[in-house]
Amino acid sequence: MGNHFAIWFVSFLFCFSCPAFLFCEDDWWWEGNTSLILPNDEPERLVSMTGELFLRVLDQDSESPELGTYECWIIKMNPESFEIACSTPVHGAFHSPESIRECLGCQELELTGGFDKNWLRKHLGQTVTLSGYLWHAHTAHHHTPVMMDTDPWFK
Amino acid sequence: MTIRGGGSRAWRCNNPGNLRSSKYSTSAQRRSIEVAGDGKDEYAVYPDYETGHEALVVMLKGGIYSPLTLREAMKRYDSTNPKYIDTIVEKTGFDPERKVKSLNDKEFEKFWWAIEDTEKWKVGREDFIEKWYITCVHRKRGVIYEYCVRQNGKDVWLSKQEATSLAQEWRLHAILVHSSNGNLYLRPEYHGKPFRDMVC
Numbered sequence: 361m362g363n364h365f366a367i368w369f370v371s372f373l374f375c376f377s378c379p380a381f382l383f384c385e386d387d388w389w390w391e392g393n394t395s396l397i398l399p400n401d402e403p404e405r406l407v408s409m410t411g412e413l414f415l416r417v418l419d420q421d422s423e424s425p426e427l428g429t430y431e432c433w434i435i436k437m438n439p440e441s442f443e444i445a446c447s448t449p450v451h452g453a454f455h456s457p458e459s460i461r462e463c464l465g466c467q468e469l470e471l472t473g474g475f476d477k478n479w480l481r482k483h484l485g486q487t488v489t490l491s492g493y494l495w496h497a498h499t500a501h502h503h504t505p506v507m508m509d510t511d512p513w514f515k
Numbered sequence: 516m517t518i519r520g521g522g523s524r525a526w527r528c529n530n531p532g533n534l535r536s537s538k539y540s541t542s543a544q545r546r547s548i549e550v551a552g553d554g555k556d557e558y559a560v561y562p563d564y565e566t567g568h569e570a571l572v573v574m575l576k577g578g579i580y581s582p583l584t585l586r587e588a589m590k591r592y593d594s595t596n597p598k599y600i601d602t603i604v605e606k607t608g609f610d611p612e613r614k615v616k617s618l619n620d621k622e623f624e625k626f627w628w629a630i631e632d633t634e635k636w637k638v639g640r641e642d643f644i645e646k647w648y649i650t651c652v653h654r655k656r657g658v659i660y661e662y663c664v665r666q667n668g669k670d671v672w673l674s675k676q677e678a679t680s681l682a683q684e685w686r687l688h689a690i691l692v693h694s695s696n697g698n699l700y701l702r703p704e705y706h707g708k709p710f711r712d713m714v715c
Binding site: 392418420422423424430432451452453454455456459463464465472473495496498499500502503507509514 | 533537539540553558574578583587596
């Protein structure tokens with residue numbers, strides 16, 4: 361009798377704790393395609409992206425132009441790189457392949473982090489290939505659905 | 516219906532963290548009600564400040580941001596402004612090399628407050644626009660050609676075109692439907708009384 365109770369109790373605890381484990385994952389709020397979520401135990405993928413490099417000068421804060429401007433370096437991705445952007449799982453996934461493709465100007469890739477500004481300036485308007493780690497736009501300060509940084513999300 | 520103008524984007528969208536429209540910010544769990552923007556830059560709209568605030572807090576507490584230091588977190592939150600972390604440090608007094616997950620409840624509250632304050636919550640102008648109900652329809656050979664609308668306690672008959680124009684301005688409790696042949700017509704709102712039961 362005691363053994364039966366112990367087995368039942370352990371099974372009960374196991375069943376009860378499973379959803380809790382699931383909810384520890386950060387993808388619990390995702391609906392639909394989760395293919396761009398990189399599991400926490402997997403390393404971030406260094407990718408090479410090719411396209412035309414251009415510069416857009418934007419207000420630092422679009423609602424407060426008096427704060428000055430900001431140089432936004434962007435690669436207009438070629439079709440192969442765009443496919444990489446739509447299929448590479450990342451930490452900090454805020455998009456699905458479909459939601460990237462739905463964005464206006466989805467072929468644009470904002471460069472963030474420590475890319476050498478002098479090098480970028482020299483290659484303005486040219487087709488370039490740059491390597492980095494992809495991440496997804498999620499605040500008003502991000503200008504393209506997918507961005508590329510010199511550093512991985514988790515160092 | 517309320518239309519918000521002026522003020523800050525955070526206030527207009529009830530989105531104090533200025534979260535862009537994403538799988539996260541517009542998920543069912545976050546209870547956003549709309550997306551605002553021009554197609555390129557789009558933001559989540561929440562029903563009230565509390566819901567928008569919750570979206571920011573859940574994101575910061577989640578596994579994406581919480582393992583980062585405050586410096587790393589702010590670098591990601593606003594990748595355009597390297598001084599963002601200085602502003603947060605100035606407002607909170609925290610060491611920028613501390614991890615987000617190391618903050619206790621009181622410190623975390625200070626942290627999100629500093630972000631919301633930096634993102635700006637500026638109240639603007641609110642205009643209230645009355646939205647009218649269709650109470651009755653006139654039908655000829657199965658086609659509705661007039662709608663009776665209750666305006667300020669009075670029943671007013673509108674042609675189909677006038678009613679459609681009002682619906683386009685979101686001033687009528689009805690769904691505007693674009694048919695495949697390009698025509699516009701009205702449909703009752705979800706769970707609304709069918710028009711066929713309103714013929715008089």
